[in-house]
Amino acid sequence: MVLERETICYADLKGALAKAITFIKENQIMDVALWRKCVEQFRIRPDGKKRAWRGEYWGKMMRGACMIQSCTHDDELYRVLEDSVHDLLTTQDELGRFSTYTVELEFNGWDMWCRKYVLLGFQYFLEICRDGLLKERIVAAMCRHADYILDKIGSEKGKLDILRTSRAWGAVNSSSILEPMVRLYRLTGVQKYLDFASYIVDRGFCLDGNLIKRALEDVRIPFEYPSVKAYEIMSCFEGLIAYYEVTGIEIYKIAALNFGKKVLETEVSVIGCSGCTHELFDHTSVMQTKNDYPGIMQETCVTVTLMKLCAALLKLSGDATYADQIEQSFYNAYLGCLNTHHKKVVSEEQPEMDIPQFLPFDSYSPLTAGTRGRKVGGYQSFGDGSFYGCCACIGAAGIGVMLQNACMRSEHGVVLNFYLPGNIDTTTPSGKPLHLAIDTAYPYDGKVAVKLSLESEERFALTLRIPAWCRKAGLTVNGEVHSTQNGYVTVTRIWKNGDTIVLTLDMTVARILPPVGAENQNLYAAYRRGAIMLASDRRISDPDMAHPIVYDQNGLVESRSCDCPEIPDHEICVELQQLDGTSVRLVDYASAGKTWDEESKCAVWLYR
Secondary structure, eight states, X not given: OOEEEOOOEEESOXXXXXXXXXXXXXXXXXXXXXXXXXXXXXXXXXXXXXXXXXXXXXXXXXXXXXXXXXXXXXXXXXXXXHHXXXXXXXXXXXXXXXXXXOGGGOSSTTHHHHHHHXXXXXXXXXXXXXXXXHHHHHHHHHHHHHHHHHHHBSSSTTSBOGGGXXXXXXXXXXXXXXXXXXXXXXXXXXXXXXXXXXXXXXXXXXXXXXXXXXXXXXXXXXXXXXXXXXXXXXXXHHHHHHHHHXXXXXXXXXXXXXXXXXXXXXXXXXXXXXXXXXXXXSOHHHHTTOSOOOSOOSBXXXXXXXXXXXXXXXXXXXOHHHHHHHHXXXXXXXXXHBOTTOOEEOOSSOGGGOSOEEOSXXXXXXXXXXXXXXXXXXXXXXXXXXXXXXXHXXXXXXXXXXXXXXXXXXXXXXXXXXOOSEEEEEEOTTSOEEEEEEEEOTTSSSEEEEEEEESSOEEEEEEEEEOTTOSOEEEEETTEEEOXXXXXXXXXXXXXXXXXEEEEEOOOEEEEOOOTTOTTTTTEEEEEETTXXXXXXXXXXXXXXXXXXXXXXXXXXXXXXXXXXXXXXXXXXXXXXXXTSOEEEEEEGGGTTTXXXXXXXXXXXXXX
């Protein structure tokens, strides 16, 4: 099945995603002062001396905010974003650069990485821009920005090799500029931008070894690559998918699919993130039950980038596995990182940033018994005593991935990947208006009702995803029973106004064991209810204690919903029976640990 993103509009959204949108709007993307601070870095150019990355903040936030606006059509948000775009345009220097590095210190550290995000921020804004003249200004500014890079970087004599523009991780950070270069070619049709993209691909992303070649060979897993910086490498492969889409060169599709498959097989934890050693590929699947972590792990930037990579792979392959992964990451790792309790953090390593401040996202997530809020990821000061972090800036894009990929287009009709309670306005294959009213409490309840509203009858395919975790699913159309299987189920018929689909997904709690070869393999078990990982929280259950849960021969666990006044705003709480006849209460992982201290020490991997 070939999938394409569809032009959609959401209204009356409810549930976890709606709460997340409200949270990120109120605490970040509507913050005019924050946008101004991020733009100001391009005027004062403070990053060169310490090879820093303040220049990524604006583009990261702009990309995510535009993804949200493209689906919600929020006029107030649009005005804030448009104003910030105008502001950034004033910072372009006489050479055409948007950079937080001076010319004397440029093309070092994270300079190319930050220039990438400038391009991406502009390009995502173009998708929502309502002003034709502003579009022209943006495209012209991006071309000047890119032309300067092309004049300085390349394989020709006198130019600097892209793999020499950073000493970090074999310059995979610099190579990730591939994606916006391909996008710029699509926008302009100017061949030199595609030629530069081809140059980046030929260099293989990494000074220490060609990552594309490794993916094509399909022998080694990502933590065995010559560079293991998860976020940046996944960004490079996102760019490779974009490059394949414009060139049609099959080996790059194969490389991307091989890489994506290996990541899902070996580098994803039960909460849907990657990297138990800082932000690195480290064979996460077997490392996730290690109980003596030396430091930080499961970075939010990695979570969101994994979601974005899976979205690109979903479109490329039509494989529902990637939608399953996006959902696992969003409802567990991603929502778990929202700083909904407004806890303030301190940068302990830089004295000028020792005043506690609120950031909307936590940077790292625990798996075995631990606390949230351990460290600010990718933080830099703004010079006024305030600071910000990379994980905070990327956050809005996680919501954007869910919105942009919930409803897609197939060659024969409409595809529902995610069941977001609310209303979706899209079109039928013939281009007529189609309204989908989705009534559900999913993912906390397994019943989903979808009512169609159409101007006239039309025959087309409506495809629904049955998640891989679901052991039993029921599907009816106007009361008529249809067969199901995990993956995609398609119903092709003449659809009429008022037709109703009801999907029922089994939400029985299942016991999950660590994979073979995992650290402490025989010590732990985890418990999943639908798409939701359950967790202990010291306020209701001790994560350091053993919890021998009663389960049947299929690994299924009897449970009952219960009250949990000790944990405000939790989504679900279930009670599970233990072997000694007592019971233990667990909550959704996203709600656990939100005091960010020992009071709510939490764990998703429980001693058994």
